[in-house]
Structure formats: C-alpha cells, structure tokens
Amino acid sequence: MRIKRLAAIAAVAVLAFGAAACGSDSDTPSTPSGESPLVAKAKAGQLKFGVKADQPGLGLQAGSAYEGFDIEIAKIIAKGLGGDAAKNTYVTTVSANREPFIQTGQVDIVVATYTINDDRKKKVNFAGPYFTAGQDLLVPTASTITGPEGLDGKKVCSVTGSTPAKRIKEKYPKAQLQEFDAYSKCIEALNTGTVDAVTTDDIILAGYAAQSQYAGKFKLVGKPFSSEPYGIGLKLEDKAGCTKINEILKASVTDGSYKAAWDATLGKSGTPAPTLDVSKLTNCPA
Amino acid sequence: MDVFLDPANRQAYLDGFLTILKLTGASALLALALGMLLAACRVSPVPVLRALGAGWVHLFRNTPLTLVILFCFFGLYSAVGVEFSEDIHVNNYWLAVTGLSAYTAAFVCEAIRSGINTVPVGQAEAARALGLSFSQNLRLIILPQAMRSVVAPLGSILIALTKNATIAGVIGVAEASSAMKALIESNGDQTIAIFAVFALTFVALLVPVGYAFSALANRLVVRR
Numbered sequence: 295m296r297i298k299r300l301a302a303i304a305a306v307a308v309l310a311f312g313a314a315a316c317g318s319d320s321d322t323p324s325t326p327s328g329e330s331p332l333v334a335k336a337k338a339g340q341l342k343f344g345v346k347a348d349q350p351g352l353g354l355q356a357g358s359a360y361e362g363f364d365i366e367i368a369k370i371i372a373k374g375l376g377g378d379a380a381k382n383t384y385v386t387t388v389s390a391n392r393e394p395f396i397q398t399g400q401v402d403i404v405v406a407t408y409t410i411n412d413d414r415k416k417k418v419n420f421a422g423p424y425f426t427a428g429q430d431l432l433v434p435t436a437s438t439i440t441g442p443e444g445l446d447g448k449k450v451c452s453v454t455g456s457t458p459a460k461r462i463k464e465k466y467p468k469a470q471l472q473e474f475d476a477y478s479k480c481i482e483a484l485n486t487g488t489v490d491a492v493t494t495d496d497i498i499l500a501g502y503a504a505q506s507q508y509a510g511k512f513k514l515v516g517k518p519f520s521s522e523p524y525g526i527g528l529k530l531e532d533k534a535g536c537t538k539i540n541e542i543l544k545a546s547v548t549d550g551s552y553k554a555a556w557d558a559t560l561g562k563s564g565t566p567a568p569t570l571d572v573s574k575l576t577n578c579p580a
Numbered sequence: 581m582d583v584f585l586d587p588a589n590r591q592a593y594l595d596g597f598l599t600i601l602k603l604t605g606a607s608a609l610l611a612l613a614l615g616m617l618l619a620a621c622r623v624s625p626v627p628v629l630r631a632l633g634a635g636w637v638h639l640f641r642n643t644p645l646t647l648v649i650l651f652c653f654f655g656l657y658s659a660v661g662v663e664f665s666e667d668i669h670v671n672n673y674w675l676a677v678t679g680l681s682a683y684t685a686a687f688v689c690e691a692i693r694s695g696i697n698t699v700p701v702g703q704a705e706a707a708r709a710l711g712l713s714f715s716q717n718l719r720l721i722i723l724p725q726a727m728r729s730v731v732a733p734l735g736s737i738l739i740a741l742t743k744n745a746t747i748a749g750v751i752g753v754a755e756a757s758s759a760m761k762a763l764i765e766s767n768g769d770q771t772i773a774i775f776a777v778f779a780l781t782f783v784a785l786l787v788p789v790g791y792a793f794s795a796l797a798n799r800l801v802v803r804r
Contacts, residue, residue, distance in 0.1 A: 390761065390765050390768065394768060413766065414768070417769055454752065454758045455758065471668075472752050473754075473758070483658065486658045488653075488657070
C-alpha cells in the first residue's frame with residue numbers, strides 16, 4: 295500500500311513538474327533581442343494587469359468586470375503594445391502585494407494608484423507617471439476644516455499602514471488618527487459623523503465623493519499636501535517595456551485617448567482632464 | 581531582516597505585541613467574570629435567565645469576531661453613542677475589549693458548563709439536603725469543583741483570545757497584525773522575514789501558556 299501511494303505521489307509530482315515546464319515555455323514566447331516580452335504577450339492576448347478593485351473611478355470591480363481610469367490606461371497600454379484590449383486579464387491587487395505580484399510574474403503590469411518612490415524602484419521598474427495625485431482631505435460639505443493644519447484634535451480617518459496614515463502620524467501628530475482596513479469604512483464613518491475627515495490621495499477621494507449615495511454630502515478641501523506620481527509597474531529588468539509604455543503614454547496625449555479615458559471615468563465628477571506632462575516621464579533604468 | 585534594525589520599526593513591533601497583551605489581559609478578566617455569570621444563568625432554575633444565557637452563547641459563538649468588533653465601532657459607538665473616552669485610541673481599545681470579552685465569554689460559559697456536568701449529581705443533592713440555596717450551592721459546592729476540571733479548556737480559550745486580539749485592528753487598534761501590515765507596506769521585499777518574526781513571536785508567547793495551563797490542570801484536577 296505504502297509503496298503504491300508513494301508511487302502515486304511521485305507520478306503526480308512528475309506530472310506537475312512536466313506541466314509547469316510546458317507552462318513556462320508558452321508563458322515566455324521567444325522575443326527578438328531588444329524587444330520587451332510584453333509585446334509578444336500583448337499580441338497573444340495574454341497580458342495580465344494588476345489593478346485595484348475597491349476604488350471608485352480608478353479601479354473598481356463591478357460584477358466580473360473592472361472599470362475606472364486605471365483600467366482605461368491599461369486598455370491604452372494593451373492596444374499600444376499591439377494587443378487587443380478586450381483580451382486583457384485583470385487581477386485584483388492591494389497595496390501590499392503589488393511588488394511581489396510583479397516579481398513573481400502573477401501579473402505583467404500594475405496600474406493601481408501606484409506611487410513611484412525610491413524604495414519601490416529597487417524592486418520594480420516604473421513607466422509614467424500618467425497622473426500626479428496629492429494627499430488631500432475629504433470633509434462633510436458644511437465642515438470648516440480648510441487644510442491639514444486644521445486637524446488639531448480632530449478625528450481623521452485613513453487605511454492601516456498606508457503612506458497617507460504614516461504622513462498624518464509624522465507631520466500632524468495632534469490629529470486623532472482613526473485607522474481602518476479599507477477606505478470604504480472611513481467614508482462610512484465620515485457619513486455618520488464619527489470622524490471629521492478622511493485623508494488619502496485627492497483622486498481617490500474624488501472617486502468616493504462622486505458615488506451616487508454620497509452626492510452633495512462631502513467636499514474635497516483641495517489643498518494637496520504631498521505629491522504622488524502614479525506610475526505603471528513592471529519587471530525591474532524590462533527596460534524595453536518601460537520605454538515602450540512611455541511612448542504609448544506620449545501617443546495617447548496626442549491622439550486624445552488619454553483625455554477620453556479621463557472623461558469616461560473620473561471626468562464624470564466634473565473635474566477637467568489633467569494635462570499629462572510628457573517631459574516628466576521616467577527614464578526607465580534597467 | 582534589516583527591517584528590524586530600524587528603531588522605529590522595532591518600536592512598532594514591540595508596541596503591537598504590548599497592545600495584544602493589554603487587550604488579552606483586560607478581555608480575559610472580563611470574559612472570565614461574564615462567562616461564570618452566564619454559566620450560572622444557564623444552569624439556574626429561572627427560565628428567563630436560562631434563555632438569556634443560551635441566547636448570549638448562541639449569538640456570540642456563531643457570529644464572526646470581526647463582525648462583533650465592527651459592530652462595537654459602527655453600532656455601539658457610531659450609532660448608539662457609547663463612548664469610553666474622548667481620545668480615539670483609548671476609546672477604540674475599550675470598544676475592542678468589549679467585543680472580545682463578549683465573544684470570549686460565550687466560550688468560557690460553555691467550558692464552565694461542561695465542568696459543572698462533571699460534578700456528580702449527588703454533590704448538588706447533598707448540598708440541597710443540607711439546606712443550601714441555589715446560589716450557595718453553586719458558589720460553595722459546584723463551581724469550585726467545576727472550575728478545577730476546566731483549567732485546560734480555559735487555557736485553550738485564553739490562547740485563542742490572544743490570537744483573536746489581532747482582530748481589534750479592524751477598528752484601528754494598533755495591535756501586532758496592524759504593525760505587521762504597516763511594515764510590509766513599506767518593506768515589500770522582506771515580507772517572508774516579517775511574517776516569520778511575527779508568527780514566531782506569537783508561538784514564543786503562547787507555547788509557555790499552553791504548558792502552564794496543562795501543568796495547572798494536572799495539579800488542580802479533582803480525582804474521582
């Protein structure tokens with residue numbers, strides 16, 4: 295019995311290995327030198343994008359489909375790489391697993407309100423920025439808070455372990471920081487008056503404020519106190535892919551698809567499309 | 581591992597576990613007191629008290645702890661207005677203790693009730709024949725014997741409570757798992773090391789608790 299079981303396990307292991315070997319063959323189509331493997335993947339309709347699933351206007355999962363500005367950017371990239379945007383696969387990522395997902399190949403490209411910073415640059419390569427957000431405050435329409443200086447003794451909500459939460463702790467220690475695991479809970483607490491303000495990137499707050507159930511209840515303070523350049527994350531060694539995506543972004547400004555992406559998503563909140571400064575695109579170190 | 585070389589990170593790690601210990605300590609005492617009371621209710625001759633005890637146990641034992649603690653924030657505090665302190669951190673701590681002890685009391689109650697079942701019926705009958713009231717009977721005869729037979733299960737409940745205390749993070753109490761999330765967010769390359777350190781700290785804290793309760797159970801058990 296025991297020997298039979300061992301043999302069965304061995305057989306399964308061999309099969310799994312064999313399958314894995316086949317898998318890796320088809321996963322990395324042969325590429326002409328100097329061209330990013332992303333191009334071949336796009337043409338085969340195999341691009342996997344890591345996106346957020348809980349940020350209205352940016353990356354939101356509605357049923358089995360994803361929608362938002364980040365998703366539109368992903369479509370532009372897929373098209374620019376020579377693929378069919380309708381064949382994109384979207385994988386839900388949260389802030390903490392974006393680098394590991396890129397490094398282990400669970401996704402090819404991350405478009406998920408991903409701020410470019412030096413620590414992250416050690417692990418992944420960034421194209422873009424395709425948008426520059428800033429940390430801001432969302433308050434009830436009648437609130438008298440006009441900026442982060444007005445937070446002394448007030449209750450302000452953000453997500454546990456996030457950069458915005460860290461910044462409040464370090465720079466505005468007199469504010470009372472309420473932390474939850476998701477912004478939706480902060481918005482709920484703001485709606486019931488339990489907290490006085492919610493803080494994170496302005497673009498994320500604008501997305502929440504534009505949701506129909508909160509229409510007219512909240513306002514953005516509009517005084518950003520940080521700069522968050524959103525980049526497009528990909529494998530650290532893929533310099534060619536990074537350069538290519540920057541070219542695609544440049545072209546999207548010229549042909550108007552960047553503005554169309556904005557107008558179809560965050561533009562609905564009434565905010566005019568930002569101008570993408572192509573001179574600030576990263577130089578894609580490999 | 582160099583993530584723990586930064587003093588700020590080390591402080592976050594230590595504070596996280598200190599918070600876990602504080603949450604566990606306060607909740608354990610409250611849950612023990614409340615659990616005993618509930619067990620007394622469940623075996624009492626008064627139907628209303630029996631129903632109250634059973635209702636509590638069924639409600640809290642079958643509701644996910646995350647929901648219980650979220651309810652303490654959004655229900656008790658936000659909607660009803662139960663506030664322990666003006667300071668949001670102190671307030672959240674006590675809201676979490678409320679949720680943790682209400683939940684754990686249900687398990688303590690059932691453990692004690694099983695202990696009561698180990699006490700031979702003759703003991704209670706003899707006590708009643710001597711003229712002891714129900715509460716005297718419970719306090720002097722039954723509970724002292726029952727508690728000695730449930731030391732080991734109470735130990736398991738205490739271990740579970742210590743781990744459950746991490747759920748307080750959902751309402752923003754800066755406990756160990758929140759600290760871990762914060763460290764991973766800014767040190768994504770050392771995820772495994774961070775996980776390992778936090779998991780091993782829990783093991784190091786709780787293995788002695790397990791042994792201590794086993795030893796205590798052996799010493800206190802009523803040999804029949």
